[in-house]
Amino acid sequence: MKKAGRWGLALLMLLAALWITGLLAYQLPGPGWLRYLLVALWVVFAVTGAVGVARARAGRWPGVLYGVALVLSGIWWLLLTPRQDRIWADDVAQRLKVVEVDGSRVVLDNVRDFTWRSETDYDARWVRREYNLDQLRSADLIMSYWMGPAIAHTLISFGFDDGRYLVFSLEIRKERGESFSALGGFFRKFEMTLVASEESDIVRTRTNARGEDVYLYRLHGMTQEQLKGLFLSYLGEARKLDAAPAFYNTLTSNCTTIVYELAKQIAPGLPMDYRLLASGYFAEYARDLGVLTPGVPFETLKARGRITDRARASSETDDFSQVIRRGVPGAEQGSVP
Structure with missing residues (x-):
């Protein structure tokens, strides 16, 4: 049961990471190379943390950081507002x-x-x-x-x-x-x-x-x-x-x-x-x-x-x-x- 719980938690972490990855990829400002670098670093951390949780090789920190990243991303998402004043096609x-x-x-x-x-x-x-x-x-x-x-x-x-x-x-x-x-x-x-x-x-x-x-x-x-x-x-x-x-x-x-x-x-x-x-x-x-x-x-x-x-x-x-x-x-x- 503990093993199943760990794998279930790891799967939830990966799903959350996938959503955060999309948000970073499409909403991060700045030059493309920097955005790609930050997305790559996040993906490496997310996958490593989820694997560690699934195999019981990680301590509390990956879960804590995941939680912080998810909360901050959720706040960022809610603060995104549509506009009428862009330079439109x-x-x-x-x-x-x-x-x-x-x-x-x-x-x-x-x-x-x-x-x-x-x-x-x-x-x-x-x-x-x-x-x-x-x-x-x-x-x-x-x-x-x-x-x-x-x-x-x-x-x-x-x-x-x-x-x-x-x-x-x-x-x-x-x-x-x-x-x-x-x-x-x-x-x-x-x-x-x-x-x-x-x-x-x-x-x-x-x-x-x-x-x-x-x-x-x-x-x-x-x-x-x-x-x-x-x-x-x-x-x-x-x-x-x-x-x-x-x-x-x-x-x-x-x-x-x-x-x-x-x-x-x-x-x-x-x-x-x-x-x-x-x-x-x-x-x-x-x-x-x-x-x-x-x-x-x-x-x-x-x-x-x-x-x-x-x-x-x-x-x-x-x-x-x-x-x-x-x-x-x-x-x-x-x-x-």
Whole structure:
């Protein structure tokens, strides 16, 4: 029993050490070489101490130092605060602002409408847009794959009677020169932002500029009031992030979990599912909930919903939203009965 207890304690020490290692790696200031050196020294100490505890070769000091390191790291973690005043990358430089919601009339500022030629060559444009929620007719689930089949970025695109679309996307708010790290997202490395964008911007940049593989699925069976409710839920999230910054979290506050949390506001009984974390399979989760186009096998929905090639073949003079929806099951009809 004593041996099992020692090994159990050693395992807990290693788990704590792993968390501290991530915190050091992503939050320590200073030059990279110094950060790597301090992380390496910590790892050596952590592993040596845990092995010593497991083999009953260590005295009290490794455990005491572990405890002190864990407490200090916890305090450091709690003192980390998100900010609005960093030097942000151009594509997340502005915060979405809800200027007005007057009945069905919605006015938004800082809707993104970039023209992308490559990831580094683009024309930046932030615009004001006005929408009539009585003209909402559809919502589409867009899945953009950038790291294998299990991980995808999740976006929701709302369609209006006048042919316009508006896409909402929860993203990390990168600083200039910074890039996304899934591990960093566990350690308060990034703030988050809600981007509202034209499809010709946020979808085309993923297919054409970044080379990602993108799929579009028409969401089925939503009433006009449910569409409005989901749209307004996004506006509520935009207002919260405009008023106070928040950290992105790879596990609990990401592009897929926000869709789930907002959808729960109009359908409270939505079940939890591993596909909320393995976001690349979120479309299958939507299929199982019965909210994709009925009567069509999922394999067909996926094959015909792959918009990558159509997007890459489109020209600047095309109606991008129409081009990418050609052949997508259910896209010819609106979602509203």
